[in-house]
Amino acid sequence: MTAGFIGTAESTWLSRAAEGVDGDDEHHPFCGFQPDGPFASRLRTDGPEAKITAAEIRAVTADRRRRLDGFNQLLDVIDDRLRRLAGLDAPPSVVFITLPSEISKRYWAVHQRNRGVETVWNLRAGIKARAMHRGLRTQLLQQETVESDLDAHTSDLEHHADLAWNLFTAIYFKAGGFPWTPVGLAEGTCHLGVTFYRQHGERSTMRTSVAQAFVLRGSPFEWKSKWPHPPVEEASRLISDVIGRYKQTMGRTPPHIVIHKQSRFFPEEREGFEDALSSYEYDLVALAPATGVRMMRHGEYPPSRGTYVSLGDRRYLYTIGYVPSLGCYPHGHVLAPV
Structure with missing residues (x-):
């Protein structure tokens, strides 16, 4: 699987995370994204790059620029880089897009009101739409993530092991893999x-x-x-x-x-x-959250993840809960079923 890159950050974090990430008492270690691991895949991070220049960043964040104008200019810049990658003889399997936090915060959602109708222009949706037009699959990453220290685990971001699980599972699926499938369903349902x-x-x-x-x-x-x-x-x-x-x-x-x-x-x-x-x-x-029902079990811990309870004509399912392999419930709030 070949990765392409658009933005201002380097690919070192991805290469390092693909080797595996340590966990702790509350987080499963990430197994790695390697041919001999569960994903049976390798992410090539030496793929094509399409950098966004400092001058382009300054242009879209210039003082007195209308936010919607800057938003559209930013999308035009990203679309130009997508066009370059899509035009290669061997386009990348997935394109990682990283932007400085000042850009993401400024343009993540731009509100516009016209004749009483409010429209919200979303940066992520705009990027995805242009990528689909170019026939490319994309994955957005925060620049703070790819510049953080994988070994320190002191960042305010989500734990690196969890980040790696979510990220590599997502790109595996986007590249055409199936990380899981339901079992026990009647054929043809x-x-x-x-x-x-x-x-x-x-x-x-x-x-x-x-x-x-x-x-x-x-x-x-x-x-x-x-x-x-x-x-x-x-x-x-x-x-x-x-x-x-x-x-x-x-x-x-x-x-x-x-x-x-x-x-x-x-x-x-x-x-x-x-x-x-x-x-x-x-x-x-x-399916809806159950606001008035809580299950309890004997012992110190809440219901196990996957607990299913039938009360009258309603069914309750805990999609989160006590995880036996971790030996704990890795959150700090009262569990609610759906």
Whole structure:
């Protein structure tokens, strides 16, 4: 796996972290990113570089410059470097982008109000959009991270072992690897995640989006309650479109469909979903933090990570908790299940 670099920092931290990072009593050591390790991969950090010059940094942070103008100029600079890397005979597998903290803090989110509509321009989203256009996968890193001492563990940043686990797992996936996969699921089960979003420039309408290895966008709809939910017809149409796409992609009808949401199912949308699912085996699963329920166990420690409890028609799952391999619960707050 070849790494490309855009920004102002060096790649020494990545090379060192790829060899493995020590843990402590509360953090698993990072196993390393090596051919003989669990990832069975190597990150080549001698790949192409596209530096951002000090003059360009000064230009985008010049006094009296409008923030949105500086934001767009910064994206243009980064896009120019992405274009150079994408044009190579062998483009990098993943491109690391590091920027000084003064740049990240200034342009991470730029607010603009036009005719009563507020738009937030996000630096990370802007970089990702341009990278997708160039056909490149990117990973943003804080310059403070790559300039920190891996051995000292005295930084205000997240522990280096945790950083390495998260970072190398992410780039492994972005480069086409699968770090894990669910087990025990019935073959052919179609899992759908439903979310909602507001189209750019729209204030009074929401849209639905369903993801299951691909993304389908629904039609706009108006809503007046606290939580958005589609009307009957839109919910039914959305699921029918998903089933049609599944048949087209997989060449067969899904024997079992599971719909996941992060809010409860309202009567209107539930009616629409169930209408479209009437000839299928299905489950409707709503996930949310459990604010009023806490589990306890005998002994000094809270429930183990993965504890599952059934109370009436509700199920509670601890996605964090006591970790036997660490011999502790590595956080300082009361556990809450979903």
